[in-house]
Each structure stands twice: as C-alpha cells, then as structure tokens.
Amino acid sequence: MPGHGAAYFGKLAFGLVVMFAILAGLQAAPRRSRKIIIAFFTFLGGLYFALEFFYPAPSGENFLTGYQPLVAGLGAVIGSFAIGLGVFSLVQLHLRTLSRLRPGWGYSIVLLVSFVAMTVFGLMNEYSPNATVIPTVGGLWQSQNAHGMFRFLFSGGLSNLGSATFSIIAFYIASAAYRAFRLRSIEATLLMAAALIVMVGSVSFGTALTAGIHPKLTDGSENPWANLRIENIAQWLLMEVNTPAQRGILFGLTLGLLATSLRYWLSLERGAYFDKEL
Amino acid sequence: MNSTLWNRLQTIDRRIIYAVLLLFIIIPLFIDIPLPTYPSKQSQDFYDTLEKVAADKGNANKIVIVNGMWSPSTRGENQWQAEALITHLMQKHLHFATLTFDTQNDTVMQTSVVEPLAKKYGYVYGRDYVNWGYRPNAVYVITIKGLVTNIPGTIKKDAHGTPITSFAVMKNVKTRSDVAAVVDITPVESTETWLGLFEQNNSPPYLFAPTAVMAPTYYPYLDSGQIQGMLTGIKGAGDYEGLLHTKSFGSRIASALSLVYALIILLVIIGNVGHFATRAAKRREAS
Numbered sequence: 031m032p033g034h035g036a037a038y039f040g041k042l043a044f045g046l047v048v049m050f051a052i053l054a055g056l057q058a059a060p061r062r063s064r065k066i067i068i069a070f071f072t073f074l075g076g077l078y079f080a081l082e083f084f085y086p087a088p089s090g091e092n093f094l095t096g097y098q099p100l101v102a103g104l105g106a107v108i109g110s111f112a113i114g115l116g117v118f119s120l121v122q123l124h125l126r127t128l129s130r131l132r133p134g135w136g137y138s139i140v141l142l143v144s145f146v147a148m149t150v151f152g153l154m155n156e157y158s159p160n161a162t163v164i165p166t167v168g169g170l171w172q173s174q175n176a177h178g179m180f181r182f183l184f185s186g187g188l189s190n191l192g193s194a195t196f197s198i199i200a201f202y203i204a205s206a207a208y209r210a211f212r213l214r215s216i217e218a219t220l221l222m223a224a225a226l227i228v229m230v231g232s233v234s235f236g237t238a239l240t241a242g243i244h245p246k247l248t249d250g251s252e253n254p255w256a257n258l259r260i261e262n263i264a265q266w267l268l269m270e271v272n273t274p275a276q277r278g279i280l281f282g283l284t285l286g287l288l289a290t291s292l293r294y295w296l297s298l299e300r301g302a303y304f305d306k307e308l
Numbered sequence: 309m310n311s312t313l314w315n316r317l318q319t320i321d322r323r324i325i326y327a328v329l330l331l332f333i334i335i336p337l338f339i340d341i342p343l344p345t346y347p348s349k350q351s352q353d354f355y356d357t358l359e360k361v362a363a364d365k366g367n368a369n370k371i372v373i374v375n376g377m378w379s380p381s382t383r384g385e386n387q388w389q390a391e392a393l394i395t396h397l398m399q400k401h402l403h404f405a406t407l408t409f410d411t412q413n414d415t416v417m418q419t420s421v422v423e424p425l426a427k428k429y430g431y432v433y434g435r436d437y438v439n440w441g442y443r444p445n446a447v448y449v450i451t452i453k454g455l456v457t458n459i460p461g462t463i464k465k466d467a468h469g470t471p472i473t474s475f476a477v478m479k480n481v482k483t484r485s486d487v488a489a490v491v492d493i494t495p496v497e498s499t500e501t502w503l504g505l506f507e508q509n510n511s512p513p514y515l516f517a518p519t520a521v522m523a524p525t526y527y528p529y530l531d532s533g534q535i536q537g538m539l540t541g542i543k544g545a546g547d548y549e550g551l552l553h554t555k556s557f558g559s560r561i562a563s564a565l566s567l568v569y570a571l572i573i574l575l576v577i578i579g580n581v582g583h584f585a586t587r588a589a590k591r592r593e594a595s
Contacts, residue, residue, distance in 0.1 A: 082453075090483070091457050099461050102450040109446025184415055189380035192412075196381040200568070204329050205322045208575035212583050226573055232543055233566040234343035241344060261346060273527040280528060 049111060069297035075101075076295035121145070148183060155180035224267055231264025314589060317582030325575065332571050336563040343563050350530065351547035354537025355396070357513050361488050362400035369480040370488035371438075372397060372404040373455075375502070377494035379412035382519050383420075388545035388558030389517040390421045390493050395554055398429035398436075402488065403477050407440040407463075409451075409498075414442045414467060434475040441467030448498075453505045456484045484508065493517040499526060503534050510534055517544065541565075 056064055078101060082094040124138035154161060154176035164174040174182075213219045230236030240259040247253045256262060293299045335341075347355070361367055374393065378386035397404050406422060408414050418439060431437055440463045443451050454462030459481055460473050472478045480486055489512050492498055499516060507514055513536045516526060520541025529535040539548055546562025549555050 079450075095457055098450055098454040098458070099464070102447045102454060102462065105447045105450055106444050109444045112446070181419075184412075185419065188412070189383070189416060192380035193383050197384060200333075201326050201329060204568070204572050204575065205325050207572050208320070208325060208579050211576045211579065213580055222576070226576070229569050229573065232348065232540070233569045234345050234563065235566045235570050237346040238344050241346070261348065265349060268524060268527055269531060272524050273531050276525055277528040280525075 045107070049107070053111075065297075072297055073295060080295075148188070151176055151180040151183055224271070227260065228264045228267055231261040237261045314582045314585040317578050318586065320575075320578070329568065329571060332567040333564045336567060337560050340560070341563045341567070343566055345546060345550045345559070345562070347547035347551055348540065348543070350538040350540060351544050351551070352537075354515050354517075354539055354544070355548060355551045357515060357537045358396055358400065358402075358489065361513065362402055364488075367402070367488040370403070370486050371477065371481050372402050372489045372491060373487055374404050374406045375490065375492045375494070375498065376406060376408045376413045376417050377410050377492070377496050377498050379410050379495075380416055382495040383416065384561065385519045385541045385545065386493050386495060386517065387416070387420060388542060388556075388561065389539045389548070390417060391425070391556070392539075392545050392548035392552060392554070392558060393491055393493070393517065394421055394425050395429075396548070396552055398425055398431055399552065401436075403436055405438045405440050405477075405481075408442050409445045409448045411442065414439070418467075435477055438472060438475050438477050439467040440472070441465075449501055449505065452501050455487075456506055459483060459486070484512070487512045489513045489515060491515045491517065495519045495522065497522075499529065499535070503529065507534065510536070513537075515539075520544075 056067065059067065078094065078097070082092065082098070085092045085094065087095065121142070124141050126132075127138045128135050128142070151163070154163070159175065159177035159180075161176045162173050163176050163179050164171070166173040211218075211222050211225075213222065230239070237260060240261075243255050243259050244253055245256045245259075257266075290299075358372075361372070374390075374397075376386075376390065378390075394404075406414075406417060408417065422437070422439070425431070426433070426437070433439075451462055460478070463472050466472050466475070484506065490502055490506065492502060492514070494516075495518065499514075502514055510533055514534065515537045516529075516535045517539040518526065518541070520543065523538065523540040526535060526538065530538060539545060542558060542561045542565055545558035546565075549558045
C-alpha cells in the first residue's frame with residue numbers, strides 16, 4: 031500500500047519532477063551523447079549485479095550486498111515509468127481510434143471506461159475506502175462506498191472475465207485435438223501414443239483402468255507387473271523420455287539467454303528499441 | 309457403412325463438441341462422481357516435504373514463503389493449489405508469508421484463499437502469518453536475491469504499510485536460514501530465479517505448483533532434486549486435497565478434468581477411425 035500524508039505526496043512530486051527533468055535532459059541531448067549516457071548506465075547496472083554475484087562473499091555478504099534494497103528501489107522507479115509510458119501509449123491509441131471512428135471503436139470505449147473506472151476506484155480504495163460513491167436512491171439501490179465498488183469491479187468483473195477468457199481455451203483444445211491428431215506418420219503416431227498415455231495416466235479414470243495390478247505381491251515384495259500400471263508408464267515417459275529432451279532445450283535456451291544478456295549489457299544489441307528509433 | 313458416414317466421423321460440428329464438453333465440465337461440479345484418486349509421486353513428495361518441515365522442531369520460529377505469481381485468469385488451477393497449500397500450513401501450525409509479483413494476485417489470494425481459511429483455522433494476522441504484499445515484476449530478481457541475507461531490509465513493510473519487524477511472526481526471521489520452505493504457485497516462469505539466487509544446496513526445500521501445461525518443462529529440476537515436490541495443475545490440487553482429507557472444489561474439478569480427458573481421447577479415436585476408414589474406402593475405389 032502506498033504511503034499517506036502531505037510529506038509522502040511532497041516526496042512523490044519531487045521525485046516525479048526530478049525524473050521528468052532527467053528524461054527531458056536526455057531527450058534534448060544530441061543522439062550520440064544520449065546513446066553513450068544510456069550505454070554507460072546500462073553497463074553500470076549490469077556491473078553491479080555481476081560483481082555482487084561473483085565477488086567472493088565468505089559470510090554470505092560482500093561489500094555490494096548491502097546496496098540491494100537501494101538497487102531494488104531504483105529498479106521499481108524505472109519500471110514504474112515504463113508502466114506510465116505503456117498507459118500513455120494505450121490511451122493515446124484508443125482515443126485516436128475513437129475520435130476517428132475507426133472500425134472497432136466500440137471496443138475502445140469499453141477499454142477507456144474500464145481503465146478510468148478501475149483507476150479511480152482503485153485509488154479511492156487505497157486512500158478513502160469509506161467514501162460514498164453511489165448514494166441511496168429510494169428503494170432502487172443502496173449506497174455504495176469506494177471499497178465496495180472496487181470489490182464489485184475487481185472480484186465481480188475483472189476476476190471473472192479473466193477466468194472466463196482463459197477457460198475458453200479448453201474448448202479450442204478439445205476441438206483442435208479432434209481435428210489435428212491424425213495418425214499420418216510414425217512420428218505423429220509416437221507423439222499421440224505418448225500424449226494419450228500421459229493424459230490417461232494423470233487422471234483418475236485412467237489410473238482406475240490398471241488399478242487391478244497391485245504394487246505389492248502377497249509376500250510383500252514389489253510386483254514387477256506394477257510397472258505396467260498406466261500412471262507408472264506415464265511417469266516413466268515424463269522422467270526418462272521428457273526430462274533429457276527438456277534438459278537439452280534448457281541448456282540451449284540458457285546459453286542463448288546468456289549471449290543475449292551480454293549483448294544487452296554491453297549495448298551491442300541492434301534493431302528496434304536499440305539503435306533504431308520507433 | 310459408406311464413406312459419407314466415415315467422413316462425418318471426421319467432421320463433427322464443433323458446436324456439438326463444445327456442448328458435450330460443457331456438460332462434461334459442469335456435471336461433476338454438481339454431482340460427486342466417485343472416481344478413485346491416486347496421488348502422483350510429485351504430489352505425494354510435495355505433501356511429504358511439508359509434513360517433514362512441520363515435524364522438524366527447529367522450524368517452529370521459521371516461516372514458509374508462499375510466492376504467488378498467478379492472477380484470476382489461471383485461478384481454475386492455481387487457486388485450488390493455493391487453498392490446499394494454505395490449509396496444510398494452517399493444519400500444521402506453520403507460520404507463513406505471502407508474496408507476489410503479479411498486480412492482481414494479492415487481492416484474489418487474500419480475499420479468496422487466505423482470509424477465509426484464517427477465519428476457519430483461527431490464524432491471526434501478524435502472529436501466525438503476514439502478507440508481504442505486491443512488488444513490481446521489475447524488481448523480482450533483486451527482491452529474491454535480497455531475501456537471502458536481509459529479509460526485513462528487502463521487504464520493509466507489509467501490504468498495509470506496517471513495518472514487518474513489528475509483527476511477532478517476523479521476530480526471528482532475518483535471513484534465508486530462517487525460512488522453512490519456499491512454495492511457488494505460478495503460471496509463469498519463476499523457478500530459475502528461486503533456484504539460482506535463493507536456494508543453497510537445495511535448502512530450504514523448494515516446492516512448485518505450476519499450471520498443468522508448464523509442468524513437463526520442470527522435470528529436469530525434479531530429477532535433480534532441486535524441486536522437491538510439484539502439484540501439477542488442478543490434478544495436483546485434487547491429489548493434495550485427497551492427501552489432506554479435505555476434498556472440496558479442487559477434487560470436483562479434478563473429476564471434471566478426468567471426464568474431459570476421456571472425451572478428448574474418445575474424440576481423437578473417433579476422428580482416426582473415420583480417417584483410416586475413409587482412406588481404406590478410397591483405396592478400394594481406386595483399385
């Protein structure tokens with residue numbers, strides 16, 4: 031929860047003024063100087079993390095560890111400005127669509143109204159949750175405070191809409207599986223056999239199919255036939271077939287990530303967002 | 309049968325599929341279908357690890373960190389994992405702290421999971437658990453790193469703006485060695501950061517509750533012992549409820565999932581029967 035009081039808002043305003051002054055200064059600087067300044071601070075930021083991680087810390091801490099909360103705070107501030115930029119772009123785009131009545135302008139109205147409502151009631155929920163936002167009107171409806179309105183919008187609206195949107199995927203998956211899973215080649219057959227075994231082995235009705243094979247023999251020893259229980263076959267596929275493949279992918283991904291990170295750190299990356307202005 | 313019928317088997321109207329699927333999802337939510345449940349090894353390991361943590365007297369003043377990266381869009385899986393987990397923690401009187409890096413998680417986690425269960429089990433805020441609240445995703449890495457050596461300095465205040473050092477539950481919690489376990493409930497990649505920056509020699513235990521679609525990616529970490537237990541989607545939540553003997557909504561959704569899988573398998577078989585029969589008919593016609 032954000033802080034309260036005049037001192038808090040004073041600090042906030044000061045911080046905003048300083049940040050906008052820095053941004054304005056950067057914008058006014060010649061392009062080459064701007065690139066050098068950004069590259070320098072990018073390198074400095076990365077250097078902190080690299081040094082803090084690799085510098086010996088016999089007691090668990092080195093001389094840089096104590097600055098972590100400060101660096102986290104700086105990261106949060108820069109991240110917040112990125113959110114502000116995103117919000118500005120989104121609102122600008124939809125206001126333009128609305129003003130020119132482009133196709134889909136109705137969706138823009140929905141987005142802008144939802145955006146304003148969530149922002150206003152979200153802030154009111156933080157700073158004056160008991161403020162009446164809807165007065166009682168006769169026997170039609172009862173008064174509602176800011177907290178109740180926020181809960182109505184969040185739990186009643188956003189939360190359920192999010193769940194519903196994600197749930198629709200299940201219908202597409204079922205339909206797509208029916209249409210796409212055809213045994214047209216050996217590879218497709220292997221893939222489908224593995225998929226079906228893992229699916230069946232991970233749900234109750236599947237495990238019930240081979241539940242008759244007892245894990246133990248009458249003398250208490252392991253039953254070798256229990257390896258044929260569907261959940262054990264599924265487990266074998268996941269651990270012995272899936273795991274090495276995933277490990278290989280993971281190595282490749284990590285090496286790629288390392289190379290890309292190095293390029294970012296040293297400002298070697300080229301293309302959109304780097305040396306090209308959008 | 310003629311080829312037209314075989315063709316029809318391959319081209320069932322998607323609206324029929326959607327309608328049947330809807331029924332298969334809804335019916336188990338209202339009618340309890342007594343399907344036998346067998347917890348997966350990963351779910352059993354998850355449960356056993358927390359049982360061990362609870363049995364260790366040395367963990368009495370430590371906390372379990374519950375990191376929630378999920379939002380309402382994946383609540384169908386993650387909420388029931390979270391509910392089963394918090395139930396287990398409260399049943400075993402383990403202290404815990406919730407933390408999130410998702411803007412929507414804090415509200416849904418506290419109002420739908422933690423607060424109702426705290427009332428049920430008599431858990432008191434500040435004494436038995438604390439909500440560290442939301443942190444921007446931009447500081448995810450540095451926050452996890454900071455928890456290793458300085459938990460009060462990294463978290464500073466709880467979700468309501470109160471200094472965390474003022475809570476009884478945080479009295480002895482200073483560094484990683486004061487953490488009994490980490491549980492990560494997530495629909496996004498977050499594991500590598502915990503394993504790479506927070507864990508040391510697999511201690512404290514790291515437990516993972518991803519959505520089902522993510523699970524296969526994390527088997528290398530299960531194989532290496534870095535993830536010590538995993539709840540795979542709603543099946544994992546159903547398994548966990550079964551192990552806790554508190555069967556609720558998660559188990560019912562797990563039953564629905566069971567029927568949905570059966571339907572998908574049936575549809576795939578029907579489609580392939582149609583496919584092969586049509587192909588055979590075409591060959592016969594050609595010869």
